[in-house]
Amino acid sequence: MSQNKLSKLAASVIYVKEENHLMEVDDQVELFVKAGDDGESYGGCPKSQQIFMVLLIKAEQSSLNVRVTTVNVNKQRAHFGRLPALVHKDQVITDPDEMLDYIDRNWELPDLDIEQTRARHVTLEIFSKFSFFIKQVSHGPDKMIAELYRLNEYLLENEHKYLCSDNLSHLDCLVLPKLQHIRVASKAFKSFEIPDKMKGVWCYLRAAYDNTIFRQTCPSDQQIIAHWASKPELPPLQDNVKLHYACMPPKYSFDVPL
Structure with a gap:
C-alpha cells in the first residue's frame, strides 16, 4: 500500500x-x-x-x-x-x-543491540506463559510466576538500571511493554497481581515508569484491557471490572509497591 x-x-x-x-x-x-x-x-x-x-x-x-x-x-x-x-x-x-x-x-545511533545472553534467556518465556494463563490454556498462574521469579532473580543480581545496561536496549523495548500487559491484563481478567516481594521486577518497572520514552509510548490501562478483551479465546471481562474502568479517565498503572 x-x-x-x-x-x-x-x-x-x-x-x-x-x-x-x-x-x-x-x-x-x-x-x-x-x-x-x-x-x-x-x-x-x-x-x-x-x-x-x-x-x-x-x-x-x-x-x-x-x-x-x-x-x-x-x-x-x-x-x-x-x-x-x-x-x-x-x-x-x-x-x-x-x-x-x-x-x-x-539510524545507527544509539546502538540498541546490546547482547546479554542471560537477560534474553530469562525473559524468553514470560509472555507465552502469561498468554497461556490469561487464555485459560493453563489452569493457574504457576508457570507464569515461575518465569517472573527467574526474571526477578536476574534483576536482583543485575547492576544496571535496565536489563543489559543503564540505557534502554532493544531487549528492554521488547520486554517492558509485555510486562505492562502482564501487570494490567492479569489484574483485570484474573485478579492476579505481580507479588510485592518481587523487588527486582518492581525496581525494573519503576525504572521504566521514570523514563519519559516509556511513559510517552505506554497505552492506557483501558486500551491494554480492550486489546485483550477483543480476543475471542479470552473469558469475558466481569461487569464490575468493565464498569470500574469505563467510569474513569484514561488510567496508567505507573505506581510501584516499593
Whole structure:
C-alpha cells in the first residue's frame, strides 16, 4: 500500500516530534498503529509500543522526525494487511522484525543491540506463559510466576538500571511493554497481581515508569484491557471490572509497591 493511501485512511495523529516542514524527507518516518476501542486513541498493541519506543530513542540522538498515527481497523480492515506499519520515503514495512532492522540500518545511533545472553534467556518465556494463563490454556498462574521469579532473580543480581545496561536496549523495548500487559491484563481478567516481594521486577518497572520514552509510548490501562478483551479465546471481562474502568479517565498503572 502506498504512503498516500495510508495517510488517507488514518484516524488520528497522536504524536509528532518537532515537525519541521523544511526537514529532509530522509529524516521523516511515520508509524501507523491500530487505534483503540474508540477508533481514534492509541491502542494497546505491545508490538506498536516496542517500535514507538525504538523510534523515540533513535530520535533523541538524531534529526529523525517521528509521526505516529492511529488507524481504525474496524472501518478500514479491508485496506490493511498488518499493523503496525512503518513508512519512510517510498518504503512501507509491516513486518516488525524488518522494521527494527530497517530503523537500525538507517539510524545507527544509539546502538540498541546490546547482547546479554542471560537477560534474553530469562525473559524468553514470560509472555507465552502469561498468554497461556490469561487464555485459560493453563489452569493457574504457576508457570507464569515461575518465569517472573527467574526474571526477578536476574534483576536482583543485575547492576544496571535496565536489563543489559543503564540505557534502554532493544531487549528492554521488547520486554517492558509485555510486562505492562502482564501487570494490567492479569489484574483485570484474573485478579492476579505481580507479588510485592518481587523487588527486582518492581525496581525494573519503576525504572521504566521514570523514563519519559516509556511513559510517552505506554497505552492506557483501558486500551491494554480492550486489546485483550477483543480476543475471542479470552473469558469475558466481569461487569464490575468493565464498569470500574469505563467510569474513569484514561488510567496508567505507573505506581510501584516499593
